[in-house]
Amino acid sequence: MDYKQIASEILEAIGGKENVSAAAHCATRLRLVLKDESLVDEKKLEEIDAVKGTFSTAGQYQIIIGAGTVNNVHREFVQLTGIEEMSKDEVKAEGNKKMNPIQRFVKMLSDIFVPIIPAIVAGGLLMGIHNLLTSEDLFFDGQSIINVYPQIADLAAMVNTFANAAFVFLPVLIGFSAAKRFGGNAYLGAAMGMIMVHPDLLNGWGYGGAVVDGEIPVWNILGFEIEKIGYQGTVLPVLAAAFILAKVEQFFRRVVPSALDNLLTPLLTIFITGVLTFTVVGPLMRQSGHLVTDGLVFLYETAGFVGGGLFGLLYAPIVITGMHHSFIAVETQLLADIARTGxxxxxxxxxxxxxxxxxxxxxxxxxxxxxxxxxxxxxxxxxxxxxxxxxxxxxxxxxxxxxxxxxxxxxxxxxxxxxxxxxxxxxxxxxxxxxxxxxxxxxxxxxxxxxxxxxxxxxxxxxxxxxxxxxxxx
Incomplete structure (x- = not known):
């Protein structure tokens, strides 16, 4: 292939080097930030043999070229345009500047949840394997696999433990990822997540029963009662806590003398965020999360197949806008609260x-x-x-x-x-x-x-x- 010729043809089709703000590449795509995407000549791009397709998302114009070719085309493209070589993250940051507030919000959710998807996927698929082993009538009439082969019952129990871990400690994963995204220390975010699922707290899944029985444990501090409730399987409370933690940490990084920074900033950040989480933010966000989940489940159950059909009809158009990334947070909450949602x-x-x-x-x-x-x-x-x-x-x-x-x-x-x-x-x-x-x-x-x-x-x-x-x- 004549990579320089390909790069030249692409450059001409996208409006020339004056229209290029930034460029990078991934395994298969040339990722560009263009000043004006309306200048792109789609027909010319389609006629270039090396181009397999194009699309625009998150402020980036992406040209699908293919593995083994895109890196060579990118090298020639950078030389022709005279722009500096940039990483994917730098191009993402440049592309973010072109997005509206809604797009930036969706992008924020995507940045937080996409990195933790592998852990959730692994746990969920292990849960699927556990269900295959323990569900009756799936392979044998009236019996499950472990009923027929009791010697693997402990294997099923072990798989179940592995499967539940990501959901039991979900706030730790979200705390780490969200604190990093909000500009705070990711490990402080993880520590805040650990506090929210600490074994000394009432298990979050037992909260409803404890309210009915009137047996909610509390901290009694100077006459104020603070409920000792865990946040297992929640999303909104830990997102809010991570945001507060990042902002509190940034404040103390600015005002605490450098000699005391490593000592006082983590201490004050965790303490202040923890107090705010258990007194104000956590309870409010827990109820908000339950309302969102219940609302979605209500819509699913009442709208029936008509609502499902409409959702399916609109799903691909939503993908085009990039808004589908916001569904990750919704799905995570539905799965974390699976005992209620199914x-x-x-x-x-x-x-x-x-x-x-x-x-x-x-x-x-x-x-x-x-x-x-x-x-x-x-x-x-x-x-x-x-x-x-x-x-x-x-x-x-x-x-x-x-x-x-x-x-x-x-x-x-x-x-x-x-x-x-x-x-x-x-x-x-x-x-x-x-x-x-x-x-x-x-x-x-x-x-x-x-x-x-x-x-x-x-x-x-x-x-x-x-x-x-x-x-x-x-």
Whole structure:
């Protein structure tokens, strides 16, 4: 490949070097911050053989080139533009300046929760394995696997312990990640999370029963009673605590003499944040979190399959805006409070949407004569079926439009079905075909049927709409 030629063609198509503010690359994409994205000539970009697709998100214009090629193109691109080489984080920071307040809020949630997803996914999938081992009627009539093979009962118990850890100590994970994001010391954030789930406190999941029994333990300090309640499985309280901690720490870093900084700042930060958390912030945020969770569950249960279908229809358009990152916080709360919620209804809908996008992209192979588009559609379609939709959505479906319309129809129909069947997930995971292990055992078959509906409807609708589009062009 002539990497310099490719870089030159890309530069010309995006409006010249005067339109480039920053550039970096990841494993497969050239990540740019442009001064004016309206100057981009999409048609010219599509005609460049090395370009597999484009999309804009979080203030960045991203050009999909592919592993092993993008780094070489980036090197030539930087030389042609004369800009400094930047890391992905620096380009992200530059892109953030272009976002509106809502986009920045969603980006903040994403920055906090994305790093902890692997721990939550691992715990959730282990929970799925535990359910496979202990659920009756799944493999044997009236019996579970451990009933038939009692010698692995302790294995199931061990898996359950491993599975619960990430959710029991969720405030520690969120405290670390959120404090870092808010500009505080991540380890102080983790310490605050540990305080909120300390064994000396009443377990957060037993709070409701303790209120009924009138047995809530308290600290009696100078005549003031402060409830000794833990925050296991909560999201909003620890987010608020981490924000306060970061701001308190920043204040003391400015005013405490440097000789005493390492001694007094952590002490005062933890003490003040802890007192505020247990007296004001924690109780208020706990109730707010329960209201949000109960409201979502109420909406899910009352709107029924109509609401589920509408959510599925809108899920892909929401992904385009980047707002779907805010669902991570919602799902985390639903899963952390699984005893009340039963699981998350967001994950199944996301899986339906992703598979629908993949099916529509794969259908393009059948209806297009463009060899380059066939190549992109095949690779990106398979990727979407496995839960990664950006290449299919931005590289194929939105470019041709009719596959995208077909996909959201398929997502709406299949989401209505899984909502009607009350399919819930017990974990975060790959929102696609492999996501079946994250689904409650009693819902797995309905989840698979939903995926089949998503694939079939989207694939068929793409072919139908393609024929209509061809007739219009003729």
């Amino acid at each position: 699981g998350s209804f967001v994950f199944p809908v996301a899986a339906m949407s992703n598979v629908a996008q993949g099916a529509a992209a794969l259908a393009v192979i059948v209806v297009t004569a463009n060899a380059k588009m066939k190549s992109i559609a095949s690779a990106s379609g398979i990727s979407a079926l496995l839960g990664i939709t950006e290449p299919a959505m931005f590289g194929v479906n939105l470019k041709l439009r009719y596959p995208f319309y077909a996909a959201i129809i398929g997502a709406g129909v299949s989401s209505a079905y899984v909502t009607l069947m009350k399919v819930l997930s017990i974990a975060l995971g790959p929102a696609g075909l492999p996501g079946v292990i994250a689904i409650r055992p009693d819902s797995m078959m309905h989840f698979l049927i939903g995926l089949a509906i998503a694939f079939a409807v989207s694939f068929a609708m793409t072919i139908v709409l393609a024929k209509r589009a061809a007739k219009k062009e003729a």
